Amino acid sequence: MTDRAAPPFAVDPTALRQAVADTLGPLAKRVDLVLDEITVTVTAADYMKAALTLRDAPECRFDQLIDLCGVDYSEYRNGAWDGPRYAVVVHLLSLELNQRVRLRVFAPDDELPVVDSLMDVWPAVNWFEREAFDLYGIVFEGHLDLRRILTDYGFIGHPFRKDFPVSGEVEMRYDAERQRVIYQPVTIEPREITPRIIREDNYGNLH
Incomplete structure:
Protein backbone atom coordinates (compact mmCIF):
# COMPACT_ATOMS: atom_id res chain seq x y z
CA MET A 1 0.00 0.00 0.00
CA THR A 2 1.53 3.30 -1.04
CA ASP A 3 1.18 6.68 0.63
CA ARG A 4 -1.49 8.92 -0.75
CA ALA A 5 -0.07 11.58 -3.03
CA ALA A 6 -0.28 15.24 -2.05
CA PRO A 7 -3.15 17.14 -3.72
CA PRO A 8 -2.25 19.05 -6.89
CA PHE A 9 -1.01 22.62 -6.45
CA ALA A 10 -0.50 22.10 -2.70
CA VAL A 11 1.62 24.99 -1.49
CA ASP A 12 4.27 24.89 1.19
CA PRO A 13 2.88 26.98 4.10
CA THR A 14 6.14 28.88 4.57
CA ALA A 15 6.26 29.78 0.89
CA LEU A 16 2.60 30.81 0.91
CA ARG A 17 3.14 32.98 3.98
CA LEU A 33 2.20 31.00 10.44
CA VAL A 34 1.05 28.72 13.26
CA LEU A 35 0.35 24.98 12.87
CA ASP A 36 0.74 25.37 9.10
CA GLU A 37 -2.12 27.90 9.06
CA ILE A 38 -1.65 31.49 7.89
CA THR A 39 -3.37 34.39 9.62
CA VAL A 40 -3.21 37.87 8.14
CA LEU A 54 -6.19 38.54 -1.65
CA ARG A 55 -8.95 37.80 -4.15
CA ASP A 56 -7.32 39.22 -7.27
CA ALA A 57 -3.52 38.95 -6.90
CA PRO A 58 -2.09 36.13 -9.10
CA GLU A 59 -0.18 34.60 -6.17
CA CYS A 60 -3.31 34.48 -4.01
CA ARG A 61 -6.53 34.11 -6.02
CA PHE A 62 -8.67 33.48 -2.92
CA ASP A 63 -11.89 33.41 -4.89
CA GLN A 64 -14.09 31.69 -2.31
CA LEU A 65 -15.12 32.89 1.16
CA ILE A 66 -15.66 29.84 3.37
CA ASP A 67 -16.65 31.49 6.65
CA LEU A 68 -16.81 34.75 8.58
CA CYS A 69 -17.32 35.07 12.31
CA GLY A 70 -17.03 37.59 15.10
CA VAL A 71 -14.74 37.24 18.13
CA ASP A 72 -14.96 38.90 21.55
CA TYR A 73 -11.47 39.16 23.04
CA PRO A 84 -9.41 46.04 20.76
CA ARG A 85 -12.28 43.94 22.02
CA TYR A 86 -14.00 42.85 18.79
CA ALA A 87 -12.55 41.21 15.70
CA VAL A 88 -13.91 39.78 12.48
CA LEU A 93 -9.97 29.41 -0.12
CA SER A 94 -8.32 29.45 -3.54
CA LEU A 95 -9.87 26.63 -5.54
CA GLU A 96 -7.43 27.13 -8.38
CA LEU A 97 -4.27 27.10 -6.24
CA ASN A 98 -5.54 24.82 -3.44
CA GLN A 99 -4.51 27.16 -0.64
CA ARG A 100 -6.17 28.80 2.34
CA VAL A 101 -5.68 31.89 4.45
CA ARG A 102 -7.33 33.49 7.48
CA LEU A 103 -7.96 37.25 7.42
CA ARG A 104 -8.52 39.08 10.71
CA VAL A 105 -9.52 42.68 11.36
CA PHE A 106 -10.16 44.43 14.68
CA ALA A 107 -12.93 47.01 15.04
CA PRO A 108 -11.26 50.19 16.36
CA ASP A 109 -14.18 51.25 18.61
CA ASP A 110 -15.23 48.87 21.39
CA GLU A 111 -18.43 50.84 22.09
CA LEU A 112 -19.62 50.70 18.47
CA PRO A 113 -17.63 48.07 16.54
CA VAL A 114 -17.73 48.87 12.82
CA VAL A 115 -15.86 47.35 9.87
CA ASP A 116 -16.54 47.37 6.13
CA SER A 117 -18.87 44.82 4.59
CA LEU A 118 -17.28 42.41 2.11
CA MET A 119 -20.46 41.82 0.11
CA ASP A 120 -19.00 43.56 -2.93
CA VAL A 121 -15.95 41.26 -2.77
CA TRP A 122 -17.56 37.91 -1.90
CA PRO A 123 -21.39 38.08 -2.04
CA ALA A 124 -21.60 34.81 -0.07
CA VAL A 125 -20.63 36.77 3.05
CA ASN A 126 -24.18 38.18 3.34
CA TRP A 127 -25.60 35.85 5.99
CA PHE A 128 -22.26 35.45 7.79
CA GLU A 129 -22.09 39.21 8.40
CA ARG A 130 -25.71 39.25 9.55
CA GLU A 131 -24.88 36.49 12.03
CA ALA A 132 -21.86 38.40 13.41
CA PHE A 133 -24.04 41.50 13.73
CA ASP A 134 -26.77 39.54 15.51
CA LEU A 135 -24.53 37.68 17.94
CA TYR A 136 -21.76 40.25 18.57
CA GLY A 137 -23.26 43.59 17.57
CA ILE A 138 -20.56 44.19 14.95
CA VAL A 139 -21.81 46.64 12.31
CA PHE A 140 -20.79 45.97 8.70
CA GLU A 141 -20.78 49.29 6.89
CA GLY A 142 -22.14 48.99 3.37
CA HIS A 143 -24.20 45.85 4.00
CA LEU A 144 -27.54 46.34 2.28
CA ASP A 145 -29.69 44.21 4.60
CA LEU A 146 -28.02 44.15 8.02
CA ARG A 147 -30.63 42.72 10.38
CA ARG A 148 -30.84 39.89 12.87
CA ILE A 149 -30.79 36.38 11.45
CA LEU A 150 -30.85 33.97 14.44
CA THR A 151 -32.54 35.84 17.28
CA ASP A 152 -36.00 37.41 17.21
CA TYR A 153 -36.44 40.91 15.79
CA GLY A 154 -37.28 42.28 19.25
CA PHE A 155 -34.33 40.58 20.94
CA ILE A 156 -32.28 42.81 23.24
CA GLY A 157 -28.49 42.49 23.28
CA HIS A 158 -25.99 40.27 21.51
CA PRO A 159 -25.75 36.77 23.05
CA PHE A 160 -22.16 35.87 22.06
CA ARG A 161 -20.66 38.84 23.85
CA LYS A 162 -18.74 37.69 26.92
CA ASP A 163 -20.74 39.99 29.24
CA PHE A 164 -24.15 38.81 28.02
CA PRO A 165 -26.05 37.17 30.94
CA VAL A 166 -26.36 33.40 30.71
CA SER A 167 -30.12 33.50 31.26
CA GLY A 168 -30.70 36.43 28.89
CA GLU A 169 -32.62 39.59 29.68
CA VAL A 170 -36.11 39.21 28.20
CA GLU A 171 -38.33 36.31 27.21
CA MET A 172 -41.14 35.96 24.71
CA ARG A 173 -44.47 34.19 25.21
CA TYR A 174 -47.92 34.10 23.71
CA ASP A 175 -50.54 35.96 25.77
CA ALA A 176 -53.93 34.29 25.28
CA GLU A 177 -55.90 37.28 26.58
CA ARG A 178 -54.18 39.77 24.29
CA GLN A 179 -53.94 37.17 21.52
CA ARG A 180 -50.44 38.21 20.60
CA VAL A 181 -46.80 37.60 21.46
CA ILE A 182 -45.48 39.74 24.32
CA TYR A 183 -42.06 40.37 25.83
CA GLN A 184 -41.34 40.35 29.55
CA PRO A 185 -38.34 40.17 31.89
CA VAL A 186 -36.81 36.72 32.18
CA THR A 187 -38.62 34.63 34.82
CA ILE A 188 -36.08 31.79 35.04
CA GLU A 189 -34.98 31.45 38.66
CA PRO A 190 -31.25 31.05 39.35
CA ARG A 191 -30.20 27.44 39.76
CA GLU A 192 -27.08 25.49 40.62
CA ILE A 193 -25.31 24.50 37.41
CA THR A 194 -22.08 23.15 38.92
CA PRO A 195 -21.89 19.37 38.31
CA ARG A 196 -22.57 17.29 41.42
CA ILE A 197 -19.25 15.49 41.03
CA ILE A 198 -17.56 18.85 41.67
CA ARG A 199 -19.85 20.36 44.34
CA GLU A 200 -20.25 17.15 46.42
CA ASP A 201 -17.12 15.73 48.02
CA ASN A 202 -18.28 12.09 48.09
CA TYR A 203 -20.53 11.95 45.05
CA GLY A 204 -20.70 8.37 43.79
CA ASN A 205 -18.51 7.23 46.69
CA LEU A 206 -15.42 8.39 44.81
CA HIS A 207 -12.40 8.85 47.08
Whole structure:
Protein backbone atom coordinates (compact mmCIF):
# COMPACT_ATOMS: atom_id res chain seq x y z
CA MET A 1 0.00 0.00 0.00
CA THR A 2 1.53 3.30 -1.04
CA ASP A 3 1.18 6.68 0.63
CA ARG A 4 -1.49 8.92 -0.75
CA ALA A 5 -0.07 11.58 -3.03
CA ALA A 6 -0.28 15.24 -2.05
CA PRO A 7 -3.15 17.14 -3.72
CA PRO A 8 -2.25 19.05 -6.89
CA PHE A 9 -1.01 22.62 -6.45
CA ALA A 10 -0.50 22.10 -2.70
CA VAL A 11 1.62 24.99 -1.49
CA ASP A 12 4.27 24.89 1.19
CA PRO A 13 2.88 26.98 4.10
CA THR A 14 6.14 28.88 4.57
CA ALA A 15 6.26 29.78 0.89
CA LEU A 16 2.60 30.81 0.91
CA ARG A 17 3.14 32.98 3.98
CA GLN A 18 5.96 34.79 2.21
CA ALA A 19 3.92 35.17 -0.97
CA VAL A 20 0.97 36.63 0.94
CA ALA A 21 3.23 38.96 2.92
CA ASP A 22 4.97 40.17 -0.26
CA THR A 23 1.65 40.66 -2.06
CA LEU A 24 -0.03 42.62 0.72
CA GLY A 25 3.04 44.61 1.71
CA PRO A 26 2.13 47.43 4.14
CA LEU A 27 -1.56 46.45 4.03
CA ALA A 28 -0.73 43.62 6.46
CA LYS A 29 0.07 44.51 10.06
CA ARG A 30 1.33 40.96 10.51
CA VAL A 31 1.28 37.61 8.74
CA ASP A 32 1.55 34.68 11.16
CA LEU A 33 2.20 31.00 10.44
CA VAL A 34 1.05 28.72 13.26
CA LEU A 35 0.35 24.98 12.87
CA ASP A 36 0.74 25.37 9.10
CA GLU A 37 -2.12 27.90 9.06
CA ILE A 38 -1.65 31.49 7.89
CA THR A 39 -3.37 34.39 9.62
CA VAL A 40 -3.21 37.87 8.14
CA THR A 41 -4.09 40.75 10.47
CA VAL A 42 -5.04 44.11 8.96
CA THR A 43 -6.42 47.41 10.22
CA ALA A 44 -10.04 48.38 9.66
CA ALA A 45 -8.88 51.10 7.25
CA ASP A 46 -7.07 48.53 5.06
CA TYR A 47 -9.60 45.70 5.41
CA MET A 48 -11.41 46.18 2.10
CA LYS A 49 -8.25 46.80 0.06
CA ALA A 50 -6.54 43.76 1.60
CA ALA A 51 -9.57 41.59 0.80
CA LEU A 52 -9.58 42.71 -2.83
CA THR A 53 -5.84 42.04 -3.09
CA LEU A 54 -6.19 38.54 -1.65
CA ARG A 55 -8.95 37.80 -4.15
CA ASP A 56 -7.32 39.22 -7.27
CA ALA A 57 -3.52 38.95 -6.90
CA PRO A 58 -2.09 36.13 -9.10
CA GLU A 59 -0.18 34.60 -6.17
CA CYS A 60 -3.31 34.48 -4.01
CA ARG A 61 -6.53 34.11 -6.02
CA PHE A 62 -8.67 33.48 -2.92
CA ASP A 63 -11.89 33.41 -4.89
CA GLN A 64 -14.09 31.69 -2.31
CA LEU A 65 -15.12 32.89 1.16
CA ILE A 66 -15.66 29.84 3.37
CA ASP A 67 -16.65 31.49 6.65
CA LEU A 68 -16.81 34.75 8.58
CA CYS A 69 -17.32 35.07 12.31
CA GLY A 70 -17.03 37.59 15.10
CA VAL A 71 -14.74 37.24 18.13
CA ASP A 72 -14.96 38.90 21.55
CA TYR A 73 -11.47 39.16 23.04
CA SER A 74 -12.59 40.72 26.35
CA GLU A 75 -11.64 37.64 28.43
CA TYR A 76 -8.86 36.40 26.17
CA ARG A 77 -5.88 35.05 28.11
CA ASN A 78 -7.80 35.45 31.36
CA GLY A 79 -8.21 39.17 30.87
CA ALA A 80 -4.58 39.85 29.94
CA TRP A 81 -5.58 41.01 26.44
CA ASP A 82 -5.14 44.78 26.08
CA GLY A 83 -6.06 45.24 22.41
CA PRO A 84 -9.41 46.04 20.76
CA ARG A 85 -12.28 43.94 22.02
CA TYR A 86 -14.00 42.85 18.79
CA ALA A 87 -12.55 41.21 15.70
CA VAL A 88 -13.91 39.78 12.48
CA VAL A 89 -12.22 36.63 11.16
CA VAL A 90 -12.61 35.50 7.55
CA HIS A 91 -11.55 32.13 6.10
CA LEU A 92 -10.66 32.17 2.41
CA LEU A 93 -9.97 29.41 -0.12
CA SER A 94 -8.32 29.45 -3.54
CA LEU A 95 -9.87 26.63 -5.54
CA GLU A 96 -7.43 27.13 -8.38
CA LEU A 97 -4.27 27.10 -6.24
CA ASN A 98 -5.54 24.82 -3.44
CA GLN A 99 -4.51 27.16 -0.64
CA ARG A 100 -6.17 28.80 2.34
CA VAL A 101 -5.68 31.89 4.45
CA ARG A 102 -7.33 33.49 7.48
CA LEU A 103 -7.96 37.25 7.42
CA ARG A 104 -8.52 39.08 10.71
CA VAL A 105 -9.52 42.68 11.36
CA PHE A 106 -10.16 44.43 14.68
CA ALA A 107 -12.93 47.01 15.04
CA PRO A 108 -11.26 50.19 16.36
CA ASP A 109 -14.18 51.25 18.61
CA ASP A 110 -15.23 48.87 21.39
CA GLU A 111 -18.43 50.84 22.09
CA LEU A 112 -19.62 50.70 18.47
CA PRO A 113 -17.63 48.07 16.54
CA VAL A 114 -17.73 48.87 12.82
CA VAL A 115 -15.86 47.35 9.87
CA ASP A 116 -16.54 47.37 6.13
CA SER A 117 -18.87 44.82 4.59
CA LEU A 118 -17.28 42.41 2.11
CA MET A 119 -20.46 41.82 0.11
CA ASP A 120 -19.00 43.56 -2.93
CA VAL A 121 -15.95 41.26 -2.77
CA TRP A 122 -17.56 37.91 -1.90
CA PRO A 123 -21.39 38.08 -2.04
CA ALA A 124 -21.60 34.81 -0.07
CA VAL A 125 -20.63 36.77 3.05
CA ASN A 126 -24.18 38.18 3.34
CA TRP A 127 -25.60 35.85 5.99
CA PHE A 128 -22.26 35.45 7.79
CA GLU A 129 -22.09 39.21 8.40
CA ARG A 130 -25.71 39.25 9.55
CA GLU A 131 -24.88 36.49 12.03
CA ALA A 132 -21.86 38.40 13.41
CA PHE A 133 -24.04 41.50 13.73
CA ASP A 134 -26.77 39.54 15.51
CA LEU A 135 -24.53 37.68 17.94
CA TYR A 136 -21.76 40.25 18.57
CA GLY A 137 -23.26 43.59 17.57
CA ILE A 138 -20.56 44.19 14.95
CA VAL A 139 -21.81 46.64 12.31
CA PHE A 140 -20.79 45.97 8.70
CA GLU A 141 -20.78 49.29 6.89
CA GLY A 142 -22.14 48.99 3.37
CA HIS A 143 -24.20 45.85 4.00
CA LEU A 144 -27.54 46.34 2.28
CA ASP A 145 -29.69 44.21 4.60
CA LEU A 146 -28.02 44.15 8.02
CA ARG A 147 -30.63 42.72 10.38
CA ARG A 148 -30.84 39.89 12.87
CA ILE A 149 -30.79 36.38 11.45
CA LEU A 150 -30.85 33.97 14.44
CA THR A 151 -32.54 35.84 17.28
CA ASP A 152 -36.00 37.41 17.21
CA TYR A 153 -36.44 40.91 15.79
CA GLY A 154 -37.28 42.28 19.25
CA PHE A 155 -34.33 40.58 20.94
CA ILE A 156 -32.28 42.81 23.24
CA GLY A 157 -28.49 42.49 23.28
CA HIS A 158 -25.99 40.27 21.51
CA PRO A 159 -25.75 36.77 23.05
CA PHE A 160 -22.16 35.87 22.06
CA ARG A 161 -20.66 38.84 23.85
CA LYS A 162 -18.74 37.69 26.92
CA ASP A 163 -20.74 39.99 29.24
CA PHE A 164 -24.15 38.81 28.02
CA PRO A 165 -26.05 37.17 30.94
CA VAL A 166 -26.36 33.40 30.71
CA SER A 167 -30.12 33.50 31.26
CA GLY A 168 -30.70 36.43 28.89
CA GLU A 169 -32.62 39.59 29.68
CA VAL A 170 -36.11 39.21 28.20
CA GLU A 171 -38.33 36.31 27.21
CA MET A 172 -41.14 35.96 24.71
CA ARG A 173 -44.47 34.19 25.21
CA TYR A 174 -47.92 34.10 23.71
CA ASP A 175 -50.54 35.96 25.77
CA ALA A 176 -53.93 34.29 25.28
CA GLU A 177 -55.90 37.28 26.58
CA ARG A 178 -54.18 39.77 24.29
CA GLN A 179 -53.94 37.17 21.52
CA ARG A 180 -50.44 38.21 20.60
CA VAL A 181 -46.80 37.60 21.46
CA ILE A 182 -45.48 39.74 24.32
CA TYR A 183 -42.06 40.37 25.83
CA GLN A 184 -41.34 40.35 29.55
CA PRO A 185 -38.34 40.17 31.89
CA VAL A 186 -36.81 36.72 32.18
CA THR A 187 -38.62 34.63 34.82
CA ILE A 188 -36.08 31.79 35.04
CA GLU A 189 -34.98 31.45 38.66
CA PRO A 190 -31.25 31.05 39.35
CA ARG A 191 -30.20 27.44 39.76
CA GLU A 192 -27.08 25.49 40.62
CA ILE A 193 -25.31 24.50 37.41
CA THR A 194 -22.08 23.15 38.92
CA PRO A 195 -21.89 19.37 38.31
CA ARG A 196 -22.57 17.29 41.42
CA ILE A 197 -19.25 15.49 41.03
CA ILE A 198 -17.56 18.85 41.67
CA ARG A 199 -19.85 20.36 44.34
CA GLU A 200 -20.25 17.15 46.42
CA ASP A 201 -17.12 15.73 48.02
CA ASN A 202 -18.28 12.09 48.09
CA TYR A 203 -20.53 11.95 45.05
CA GLY A 204 -20.70 8.37 43.79
CA ASN A 205 -18.51 7.23 46.69
CA LEU A 206 -15.42 8.39 44.81
CA HIS A 207 -12.40 8.85 47.08
